[in-house]
Amino acid sequence: MSVLVLRLAGPLQSWGSSSRFARRGTEIAPTKSGVIGLLAAARGIRRTEPLTELLGLEFGVRLDQPGQLLRDFQTAHSLDGRTSAPLTYRYYLTDAAFLVVLSGERELLHGLAEALSRPQFPLYLGRRSCPPAGPINLGVHDLTLDGALTTWPWLAADWYRRKAASTIRLEIIRDARPDEPVTETVPDEPVSFDPAHRQHTWRSVLRRHVDVTNDLAERAHITDHDPMSLLGG
Structure with a gap:
């Protein structure tokens, strides 16, 4: 079993799956549709071309640094200033980092790893206004999907890990997977x-949690908080 490991991080990210009209939201983590779109861009697959080779990939993401939600609004006017478009609200994640x-x-x-290192089209994190910070490709490894998601070192920024x-x-x-309980279904399986x-079609999703080690905590002399320690005799 082999996996391709990615790090998606940047000042801004926006991963919409159900945005409509004047409100363009973002999910809390990269969507499968958004990541498949990123891989297609790296591969040089145009929007009008089939996604056949990418549709069978199994997908998972770990929220290493969730970031903060940012709301922006935009206005547009005609050149003569007489007419204006409706006010639109756009949502972003700031300072987030994800293991995909x-x-x-x-x-x-x-082939996808090589394409990410030499992309045919520009890569962005959900929207064109959201370029990635640093390399995306962390290589192909002989691991299972679950093994990579649970054992890969924490990818948060040093300033975040120190706290x-x-x-x-x-x-x-x-x-x-077919034999697993479904946490929810989301409309982000690209066709x-x-x-x-x-x-797009609906995708069955499983959510769970994993504990990872923060190797910077010891260096910063941070220990786990125990609220009962003050009661000790």
């Missing part, structure tokens, strides 16, 4: 990105 893992055929994963305890509980969101007939 994709499982599939090893040859395909190596955290020695053990951190992180949320994992991944594709639910086509063609602007003329963009299409």
Whole structure:
């Protein structure tokens, strides 16, 4: 079993799955549709071309640094100033970092890893206004999807890790398998990105948590908080 491991981090990210009209929201983590779109851009697959080779990938994400929600609003006016478009609200995640893992055929994963290192089209984190900070590709590894999501070192920024305890509980969101209980269903399984007939289907999702070690906590002399310690005799 092989997996492609990615780090998605940047000043701004926005991963919408159900935005409508004047309100453009973001999910709390990268969507499968958004990541498949990023891989397609790296591969040089145009919006009107089929996504056949990417549709079989199994997807999971770990929320290593959730970030903060930011709301922005935009206005637009005609050149003469006589007419204006409706006010639109756009939501972003600031200073977030995510571990993304994709499982599939090893040859395909190596091709995607190479494409991410030399992308055919610009890469962005959900929207064109959200470029990534630092390399995305962390390589192809002989691990399972669950193994990578649970054992990969914490990817949060150093300044964030220095303020955290020695053990951190992180949320994992991944594709639910046929024999597993489904936490929720989300409309972000891409079928086509063609602007003329963009299409997504529903994806079954499993949410759970994993404990990871913060190796910077000991260096910063941070210990886990015990509210009962003051009662000790």
